[in-house]
Amino acid sequence: MNFPVIKGAAYALIQANGMLFYQGTTQTSERLKNSQSEHLQKLPEHLRSFDQAVSYPPNQAYIGNITPDDLKQIPQPWYENPVTGARDGKHGEIMPEDEFLGLMKIVDSFELVVLEESFQAGVKEKLQTHPVLNDIEDITKLDKTPGTSDELEQLVAEQSAQPLYFDGKLVGCVKRAHEFDEALSSEVMLGNIANKASAVLALKQMLAKTDLNPEDVDYIIECSEEACGDMNQRGGGNFAKAVGEMCGCINATGSDTRSFCAGPAHALVEAAALVQSGIFANVVVVGGGCTAKLGMNSRDHVKKEMPALEDMLGAFAVHISENDGINPVIRTDAIGRHRIGSGASPQAVMTAIVTDPLDKAGYKITDVDRYAPEMQNPEITKPAGAGDVPQANYKMISALAVKRGEIERTELLKAVDSFGMPGFAPTQGHIPSGVPFIGHARDMIxxxxxxxxxxxxxxxxxxxxxxxxxxxxxxxxxxxxxxVDTGFDQEAVRLMIADAMRDFAKAFRE
Amino acid sequence: MLKGKKVAILGDRDGIPGPAIEECIKAAGAEVVFSTTECFV
Amino acid sequence: MDLENQARIKDLNDKYGNEDLIVVLGGAEAEASGLAAETVATGDPTFAGPLAGVSLGLKAYHIFEFKDEVPADVYEEQISMMEMVLDVDEIVDEVKTYRK
Incomplete structure (x- = not known):
């Protein structure tokens, strides 16, 4: 069978302390109840500097500068064991918040993002020399319609605009897109514009770091967890085309796929199907970050005297293309799926998505070198009471291997160690879900x-x-x-005709 | 301990989810009056 | 513990009382399970939700504690694999603490 291949993957992280504090839902909920709460008072002391975010080992793993195996060797807590890292990565980059606010204005099509004049000029200068974004057409928006500090304050105080802070200063805001439509409120618009901007950054990174040309992209599938529309169609879409438009993908169309954290896996399956069927040659799966989840578990991090590690927006892009005989394939004959009738118990779920497809492909659990389940960074989830999510998944997979008699119970942890990896993705819902490993997996394969x-x-x-x-x-x-199956094997056809002629001649003689 | 009780279930997405606990509680002869699953990720 | 769920538990306790009503947990980890058990017993120690300062006196159990009360086939199908994954003893010990 001619399986589609994974031709490239790119990743972006954006440090967003301002949005963590002002737009993360843990903080907005807290502010509604008590704007002077202890958590809100203490939280600013726990925010990291950009350098700390860059040298944080899991972030370096996310952008491809160190491998998950390297990360495994670094002692925890990782926030106390920084690595020499760079903001540019083999598979992407880590961007500071000021540049990102500039990018938000660049991708904003309805003049909703307002930036303070000197701040805007400053970020324009930075983005003009940005290796990947300098050619983005709408960078000229950073020459236009700046706001004064007074105007910003007034928009926030009187027009319910969302404030944008950088380094403790109000440097901009996102206005509401409608006076009373909640689907177009300033909160929703900020989340959607940030999601679009981060997805644009990941896709631009992929276009820069691989040989894919924007005009060769046929279809884009966006798979985050945001909804875009107005009150009459709250999830109308279409993030995919909005992202592609900014990246020069003029020949592409696209649509959005949703399934909470499983969205990216669904999107990859759809992309693989579109390519293998021959409908489209080059499909891109893209997912931007989620502002609402910033600092989601920060209450626990603050309480435990840790840095507020959920300060990163995550984004990714993956390119699925026709079989080139080189790049790793997606085995479309063995797609795992949790069926509506599968049941909710952990073993029912894992059987449906792990062992059923392996049985179909004729593999044992241990035939898979690495599993990439939800790669949440355990340093973020453990203090919040969710445990080590990838580790729990590895134990479940090993437990299934025990139940199936493929390994002894005493070998459970050994199996976990052999096919497991430490989680290194920020808790951005759909972002950790398997996809952070695709870039590394492609390299390793x-x-x-x-x-x-x-x-x-x-x-x-x-x-x-x-x-x-x-x-x-x-x-x-x-x-x-x-x-590579070209679909038409001339030699095989020639032999078939020769056989038929011979049979015909034989029948004729008899 | 369970028979005849009213049970409120607080499942965990990364532990035992609500519906799996529900099956057990019902089978043990108790009444489920609330079932939810928490998610930290 | 989720704030909305705190409100629901409070309502259920008002309706059924802490003799008839029990809470069954499925937590992945000892500390969080203990926190939930504490919240429904003596109040929300984080003072974040509707149960802050409210002592309902509800008893909470982890589902692992009901292994002998649940029909074996059902337990096997729904729960048993997670006994190999989670730290059963640690979780159960922690949850028990709040029933004393």
Missing amino acids: LKGKITRTMIIGKGSLFLGRLSNLFDGVSLLMEKNDGK
């Missing part, structure tokens, strides 16, 4: 270090209060065997 990995997305559908169902999708990413 191309270098022959591993043969096969399983990318697993899991989603908590019950949070939407429409269904109690869970969700999950998985896909196997595997070394390319180098054989």
Whole structure:
């Protein structure tokens, strides 16, 4: 079968302390109840500097400068063991918040983002020399319609605009897009514009770091957890085209796919199907970051005297293309899925998304070199009471191997160690879900270090209060065997005709 | 301990989710009056 | 513990009382499970939700504690794998503390 391949992947992180404090929902909920609460008083002391965010080992792993195996060797807590890191990464970059606010204005099509004059001029200068963004057409927006500090204060105080802070100063705001439509409120618009801007950064990174040309992109699937629309169609869409428009993908169309944290895995399956069916040759899956989740567990981090580690917006882009005989393939004949009737117990979920597809492909659990389930950074989730999420997933996979008699119970932890990796993604919902490993996996497979990995997305559908169902999708990413099926084998056809002629001649003689 | 009780379930997405606990509680002869699943990620 | 869930537990306690009503947890980890047990017993120690300073006196159990009361086949199908994944003893010990 001619499987589609993963031709490239890129990643972006944006440090966003201002948005953590003013727009993260843990903080906005707290502010509603008590604007002088102890948490809000203490939180600023726990915010990291940009340099601290850059040298934070999991962030360096996310942008590809160190591998998950390197990260495993670095003692925890990682925030006390910084590495020499760079903001530019093999697979992407870490951006500071001031530049990102500039990028938000660049991608804003409705003049909702207002930046203070001198701040705007400052970030324009920085973005003009940005290696990936300097050619973005709408950078000229940073010459236009700045605001004064007074205007910003007035917009925030009287027009319910969302404040944008940098270094403790009010440097801008996002206005509401409608006077009373809640779907276009300033909170929603800020989240959506930040999501779009971060997705643009990831896609621009991919276009810069791989040989994909923007005009060759046929289809874009966006898979974050935001909704864009007005009160008559709150989730109307379309983030995908809005992102592609900013990146010069003039020949692409696209749409949005949603399934909570499992969205990216669904999107990859859809992209693979579009390519393998021959409908489109180059499909990009893209996901931007989530401002609401910034500082989601910061109450626990503050209480435990830790830095507020959830200060990063995450984004990614993955390029799926036709089989080139080189890049790792997606085994579309063994896609795992949590069926509506699968049940909600952890073993039912894991059986549906891990062992069912392995059975289909004829593999044992231990035939997969690495599993990439939800790669949440444990340093963020453990203090919040969620435990080490990737580790728990690895134990579940190993426990299934025990139940299936593939390994002994005493070998459970050994198996976890062999196919597991430490989590290194920020808790941005859909961002950790398997995809952060794709860039590393592609490198490792191309270098022959591993043969096969399983990318697993899991989603908590019950949070939407429409269904109690869970969700999950998985896909196997595997070394390319180098054989490309061109669809028409001339030699085979010649032999078939010769056989038929011979049979015909024989029948005629008899 | 369970029979005849009213039970409120607080499941955990990364531990045991609500619906799995619900199956157990019902099978043990108690009445589920509330079931939810918390999510920290 | 989720603030909305605190409100729901409070309402349920008003309706059924702390003799008939019990809380069953599925927490992944000892500390968080203990925190939930403490919240429904003596009040929200983080003072964030509707149960702050409210002592309902509700008893909370982790589902692992009901292994012997749940039919074996159901427990096997729904829970057993997670016994290999989570730290059962640590979680149960912590949750028990708040029933004394």
